[in-house]
Amino acid sequence: MSTDTRGGLLDGVSLTNTRLRTIALYVGLYGTAALFLIPYWYMFATSFMTRELVYSETPYLIPWEVTTYWYQYLIDNSLIGMWTVNTLILAGITTLFVIVVDAMIAYSLTRLEWPGRRVIFGVIVASFMVPGIINLVPVYIIASELGLVNSVWGVVLPSAANPLGVFMLVQFFKDIPEELEEAARLDGFSRLRVFSHIVLPLMRSPLAALGLFIFIWTWNSFVWPLLIFQRETMYTLPIGLVTLQDNLGVTEPGVIMTSAVIASVPLLLVFLVMQKQLVQAVEMQGTTK
Incomplete structure (x- = not known):
């Protein structure tokens, strides 16, 4: 007795040309949106970075050490x-x-x-x-x-x-x-x-x-x-x-x-x-x- 294990989660899913084009469209749109968001995210992340991370030769998109120093600095000096x-x-x-x-x-x-x-x-x-x-x-x-x-x-x-x-x-x-x-x-x-x-x-x-x-x-x-x-x-x-x-x-x-x-x-x-x-x-x- 043999068991056919092909398919699985994809049973009943038909990838027609229209569906493939839709998937490609969404991937392209979300990918483009992510590219536009990266500079804004870097700006936001940098505002919470310590001085060492800001001046680091390696750019960080996610700071591993968070501080509000720059916000306090602006409030106190401007x-x-x-x-x-x-x-x-x-x-x-x-x-x-x-x-x-x-x-x-x-x-x-x-x-x-x-x-x-x-x-x-x-x-x-x-x-x-x-x-x-x-x-x-x-x-x-x-x-x-x-x-x-x-x-x-x-x-x-x-x-x-x-x-x-x-x-x-x-x-x-x-x-x-x-x-x-x-x-x-x-x-x-x-x-x-x-x-x-x-x-x-x-x-x-x-x-x-x-x-x-x-x-x-x-x-x-x-x-x-x-x-x-x-x-x-x-x-x-x-x-x-x-x-x-x-x-x-x-x-x-x-x-x-x-x-x-x-x-x-x-x-x-x-x-x-x-x-x-x-x-x-x-x-x-x-x-x-």
């Missing part, structure tokens, strides 16, 4: 805590302000009849062709004349009417059926109430996606905040980390890696929280006719 709070406040205010202003502009361009709105929209689209650096000097002069230097509003106000945000929201507003607004107005809703109670809730995902873009852009801004904020206590993280690396981090890789972790982790957390809304915004735009 204003990084204050810079982080400044950046959070600035990014939060700018994001909220841009969402409100851009939503009102986009709504007026798509739903209200007023002379010159097509021209205004054309100017907004054409502004994409103008490099932002060209406006740097005239906008700074205006901000200085208005007394906005060393003020949060000096950074927030020039970003309020964001052309990208207006253009993006206009496309979404066009996809909202006008019949919903007409029905609301028949029920006695004012234009402002229609905007706040009907339109904005339907635009939750696009507004969240725009907010994510604006938050990240503001968090990483360097040149304009550097011009407006002229006191060290008002610096944002990008400005503070540059001055920090000039003063402390030239010969200290641990300082550079730790400061990079502090600057990038909040953005990662925000993205993880908002990624569902971002995906829904993309799906919403892709499925509307």
